[in-house]
Amino acid sequence: MDVEINQVNVKTLKPNYSWDIGNPHIGLMEEASINEYEIVGYAPFVHVGLSAVSYDQNPYMLLTTREIDFGDSYNPETSTELLPISGVSYSTHNYVMPGEYKITVTQTQYIKTNNPCCEPPCEGNLFVQQDLYIEKEISRERYPYSWMWYCFMQNDTDPRMKYFGGLEPAGECLTWDDCTFQGPRQLTWDEAQGPSFEIRSKDVSWQWKNVVSNPSSLDIYAQDIQWTFTKREGIIPKTWKEIKTLGCEGGNCIEVLPLLSANKVVTQYEKTIKVLEIPPQTYLAVVNTNTGEYLPDNDAFKSSPYTVRLSPKFTRCGSFPIEKIIWDLGDGSPIIERTRNNNSNDTMFIYNKEIERDIKDPRNYDLIHTYYRNNSTTGCFYPSITAIASSTSTADTAATVVGPIEIEQLNPSIDIIQNELTNDGKVYLGQVKDQLVFWTSK
Amino acid sequence: MSILTKHQTLSALTPIQIEYEYENAQKLKGSYSIYTHGIRSYNYELFKNFSDAAISKKTALILTSIKDLKQVFQEPFENKKVGLIAGNCFLDAVNNLSLIGDTRVKLFNDQLYIGGRGEEVPIQIIPIEPNIVRLKVKQFNLQVSENYPFDIVLSPTSLPDNESYRERFYVEFYNNSIMFKSQTKDGLRYLSYDFRTKTLKCIGVHLNATTINSYSFIPTFLTQSALQIGFDPTVHEIKYYNDVDNGIKQKTVELLSAVQMDTSLLVSLPSTKLASSQAKANISLLKTNYSNQGSFNPTI
Numbered sequence: 001m002d003v004e005i006n007q008v009n010v011k012t013l014k015p016n017y018s019w020d021i022g023n024p025h026i027g028l029m030e031e032a033s034i035n036e037y038e039i040v041g042y043a044p045f046v047h048v049g050l051s052a053v054s055y056d057q058n059p060y061m062l063l064t065t066r067e068i069d070f071g072d073s074y075n076p077e078t079s080t081e082l083l084p085i086s087g088v089s090y091s092t093h094n095y096v097m098p099g100e101y102k103i104t105v106t107q108t109q110y111i112k113t114n115n116p117c118c119e120p121p122c123e124g125n126l127f128v129q130q131d132l133y134i135e136k137e138i139s140r141e142r143y144p145y146s147w148m149w150y151c152f153m154q155n156d157t158d159p160r161m162k163y164f165g166g167l168e169p170a171g172e173c174l175t176w177d178d179c180t181f182q183g184p185r186q187l188t189w190d191e192a193q194g195p196s197f198e199i200r201s202k203d204v205s206w207q208w209k210n211v212v213s214n215p216s217s218l219d220i221y222a223q224d225i226q227w228t229f230t231k232r233e234g235i236i237p238k239t240w241k242e243i244k245t246l247g248c249e250g251g252n253c254i255e256v257l258p259l260l261s262a263n264k265v266v267t268q269y270e271k272t273i274k275v276l277e278i279p280p281q282t283y284l285a286v287v288n289t290n291t292g293e294y295l296p297d298n299d300a301f302k303s304s305p306y307t308v309r310l311s312p313k314f315t316r317c318g319s320f321p322i323e324k325i326i327w328d329l330g331d332g333s334p335i336i337e338r339t340r341n342n343n344s345n346d347t348m349f350i351y352n353k354e355i356e357r358d359i360k361d362p363r364n365y366d367l368i369h370t371y372y373r374n375n376s377t378t379g380c381f382y383p384s385i386t387a388i389a390s391s392t393s394t395a396d397t398a399a400t401v402v403g404p405i406e407i408e409q410l411n412p413s414i415d416i417i418q419n420e421l422t423n424d425g426k427v428y429l430g431q432v433k434d435q436l437v438f439w440t441s442k
Numbered sequence: 443m444s445i446l447t448k449h450q451t452l453s454a455l456t457p458i459q460i461e462y463e464y465e466n467a468q469k470l471k472g473s474y475s476i477y478t479h480g481i482r483s484y485n486y487e488l489f490k491n492f493s494d495a496a497i498s499k500k501t502a503l504i505l506t507s508i509k510d511l512k513q514v515f516q517e518p519f520e521n522k523k524v525g526l527i528a529g530n531c532f533l534d535a536v537n538n539l540s541l542i543g544d545t546r547v548k549l550f551n552d553q554l555y556i557g558g559r560g561e562e563v564p565i566q567i568i569p570i571e572p573n574i575v576r577l578k579v580k581q582f583n584l585q586v587s588e589n590y591p592f593d594i595v596l597s598p599t600s601l602p603d604n605e606s607y608r609e610r611f612y613v614e615f616y617n618n619s620i621m622f623k624s625q626t627k628d629g630l631r632y633l634s635y636d637f638r639t640k641t642l643k644c645i646g647v648h649l650n651a652t653t654i655n656s657y658s659f660i661p662t663f664l665t666q667s668a669l670q671i672g673f674d675p676t677v678h679e680i681k682y683y684n685d686v687d688n689g690i691k692q693k694t695v696e697l698l699s700a701v702q703m704d705t706s707l708l709v710s711l712p713s714t715k716l717a718s719s720q721a722k723a724n725i726s727l728l729k730t731n732y733s734n735q736g737s738f739n740p741t742i
Contacts, residue, residue: 073591073645099628182558342616391647393630420497424717429497436489439455440717
């Protein structure tokens with residue numbers, strides 16, 4: 001048996017995409033670039049379509065499954081697909097997060113065997129292909145799923161559970177508790193190694209029908225048995241096990257499921273799917289609080305204290321929305337964080353309505369700050385912001401300049417209220433505007 | 443009699459810096475200003491809109507207007523949350539259809555799962571740097587696998603220095619949600635879980651309101667999730683119980699009510715130290731049986 005991945009189509013967002021354009025969709029996409037080793041696309045949306053087919057199936061094959069694994073743990077719901085198919089299949093998946101991914105196709109075929117051979121060469125029989133080699137138990141992780149169901153219904157003394165030739169894939173008694181999540185023989189839907197057979201046990205089905213029906217001339221096995229008769233307090237109380245064997249010769253109401261062997265072929269797509277992230281682009285604007293203009297103001301003279309409004313509204317998302325903006329005001333003030341979901345410092349920000357459809361976006365909030373020039377500072381300040389994308393924390397930083405700020409022009413006068421001569425010099429008590437001030441002179 | 447007159451410019455005046463006497467760590471909120479002609483001053487919020495001031499041979503006294511002490515001091519207290527302080531908590535993943543209510547992070551067969559039959563174990567959060575932590579479960583360190591999909595493995599030993607980034611996590615804690623992210627080969631990735639195997643991996647993805655792989659956890663702390671460090675400079679007018687009938691609360695100091703009531707402040711400084719710039723202020727609350735408005739507060 002061979003498996004071939006015969007067609008892979010990859011569409012991607014364009015490298016100039018921004019989350020601000022809107023949710024990614026097919027209309028915004030183009031063919032991805034392909035080279036010898038990889039196919040390159042851009043987060044958060046790389047659409048991969050893949051077709052596969054298998055050849056040279058075993059003629060004794062009962063069932064076959066194909067698992068397509070796109071290798072994407074970030075977006076797992078469509079990352080793996082299990083199909084009961086050998087012909088051409090077409091599967092799709094969307095990659096969201098940046099990274100490198102490999103696509104794997106695993107084709108498993110289940111062959112009925114009644115006379116397994118443990119070591120080649122093997123003799124063929126009516127049911128088994130000649131030279132079919134059955135892997136030994138120790139190299140097989142799990143047995144076909146159909147056997148599992150079979151095993152649940154049996155006890156360990158049933159001779160039909162024993163395999164010929166010493167191999168006992170079905171030789172253990174399993175309960176539902178054994179196979180639950182984190183149980184000793186954990187079995188999840190995802191881990192199922194084989195198909196589930198829909199094989200009806202005709203004797204059992206007849207039994208159920210008989211129990212629920214009234215006698216009918218159409219029922220060749222009709223007996224006058226009803227559910228109420230079989231209850232504990234009924235006239236012929238029966239347990240489930242007894243009902244199964246009711247009327248069955250040798251207690252055999254179960255149709256023996258075919259014992260299976262499975263062989264598997266794994267094929268990996270030779271190219272890597274490489275998903276790149278488009279980083280955000282940050283911009284910090286200074287707004288004139290008087291005119292509201294988002295341009296460097298042309299005031300020839302800015303005096304201390306100087307109040308400005310700083311705005312991140314022109315920052316552009318990359319692949320992912322902006323999760324957080326970190327403000328550094330550049331004058332020794334504490335660093336301020338504005339995040340999408342945590343805003344304990346709301347009073348410092350003003351809503352600028354830039355992105356009305358997403359009110360929590362940190363770019364919606366401008367910051368008002370007052371700069372003071374004093375003896376130890378130059379006339380210019382360099383505030384900056386860092387915009388951080390969600391899920392990947394990719395960041396970009398932008399800075400701007402506030403100033404030059406001149407020393408405050410003194411308003412009217414200062415008042416000397418009182419002075420006192422001390423041993424260390426003269427002390428003056430004065431007032432500047434509404435502020436009490438102490439001075440000394442030697 | 444001759445009189446010596448000495449002229450000085452205002453720029454010759456040296457401003458005096460004031461400190462609070464009883465707690466050096468508590469800085470008074472203020473700024474240093476320079477005006478034209480070289481006039482300088484230290485401006486304190488404490489002295490803004492003051493009511494009166496006088497300086498005598500030994501003491502300078504200033505009567506302030508009604509002041510909120512939180513505005514007088516620079517950051518009187520600081521909230522340090524987990525990430526800055528250590529913590530111990532149980533973690534619950536955000537519930538969704540795949541978890542069906544079984545959301546607790548549990549230890550089973552030396553691996554962490556969401557739900558299942560394992561043992562509920564608290565996660566120890568150990569700060570290394572501000573908001574960068576190591577995580578431990580019992581004696582095991584949580585480490586991120588080197589390669590995608592960045593499984594979380596438990597190891598009793600620490601990694602060597604060149605790989606120590608794999609057992610460091612950035613922590614974000616707010617709105618009763620805690621998130622961890624780690625530096626991987628592909629960049630920073632958030633701690634989440636595989637919805638099929640229920641094991642922890644760094645594969646968290648959120649797109650605004652759309653959660654692809656949730657990376658928020660809900661902590662149930664066994665320790666304090668935050669500490670307030672500093673002092674709380676609020677002034678309360680309080681009322682005790684006057685439980686005459688049964689006298690139960692007469693024996694306790696339980697408060698009936700406490701209302702924040704800012705008052706005027708009386709600031710005193712030793713005049714003799716002012717000129718040497720070693721002046722330390724003492725701040726007294728002006729509080730009597732009456733409110734700062736001058737009469738008994740009828741609402742208390």
